[in-house]
Amino acid sequence: MSDDERLPQPATADIDLVTVLHALGDPVRMTLLLSYADDAEHSCAPRDLGLDHLHKSTVSHHMRVLREAGVTTTRVAGRNRFVSLRRTDLDARFPGLLDALLDAPAAPSR
């Protein structure tokens, strides 16, 4: 991984709570967070993320919002990009927040 690059992202100490909440206050981006909760690296293909109903540029936009907020990190390997959750960084910055979000019911129970 040492030869790979990462797309720009905030340092851990610069991750801002309101920016993170704004990033996650969107149903598509919450869906992405739940996908990334397995701590694996994910490709950027909408199909792989269960988002094939969305245009690739729309998915890219949402992924950029998450990365710029500090929620995810994107590794660039040649022409491929791999996205994963910044769990350690988020847990360090906002203890308990990620666990509470991932444990929460995602939609109202009816």
Next chain:
Amino acid sequence: MSDDERLPQPATADIDLVTVLHALGDPVRMTLLLSYADDAEHSCAPRDLGLDHLHKSTVSHHMRVLREAGVTTTRVAGRNRFVSLRRTDLDARFPGLLDALLDAPAAPSR
């Protein structure tokens, strides 16, 4: 309090995580949340909320977003309205979330 009314708000089971995150993903509304964290009832006057730089209608808008998301409850007593945090409801619906938010550093440490 039995003669007082409450403005419309979602039932606890209908509070939606993404809607709550969207509501709190705004600096003014996060400021309001921190004000309400004392669990007291607050008037709607911008001055009382440390928001006198904002127009009253702007503050009212933000308060409505919080109430409709299920973050706050508004008691109507005659011509007065009193806002407070739905801590018990939020804790029941999303265990640990409110504590994590209130314990978090509100702005990047620099």
